[in-house]
Amino acid sequence: MRLTPVSLASVYYINNVRPKNGRRPTRRPFPFTNELPIFLRDHVSGKNDKQQSVACLQEMAILFACFKKNDFVQSLCMKEVEEFHKCHVRFMQNRSKEEELNRLGILSPGEKNLSHKQLNQLLKKYPQPK
Structure with a gap:
């Protein structure tokens, strides 16, 4: 028969508090070494310039609710169609x-x-200093 340890908690403590992530703390802070000079570029890419929000979502929801209520008869929902x-x-x-x-x-x-x-x-117009 195999016996389990009495305490399965972490034995590593930082300031008398057990770390929540279960990782062992480092002995000293990890030094940052910059391989390239740190500066901002003078341009941005246009990848995320597309529109993110949906147009007329509220009006569309009201229109579909009216269609559902009236069994998709368009003549009964003309006010909602015009608003949309x-x-x-x-x-x-x-x-x-x-x-x-x-x-x-x-x-x-x-x-x-x-x-x-x-x-x-x-x-x-206002370039970054290098």
């Missing part, structure tokens, strides 16, 4: 304005969400 259509038209107009500003590279003062082209324009 108006929202879509507003969204497409705003999107075309934003695309035009992004294409021209015009910086609007106080804008929080800048495109990658606008950010690159600002970074070229």
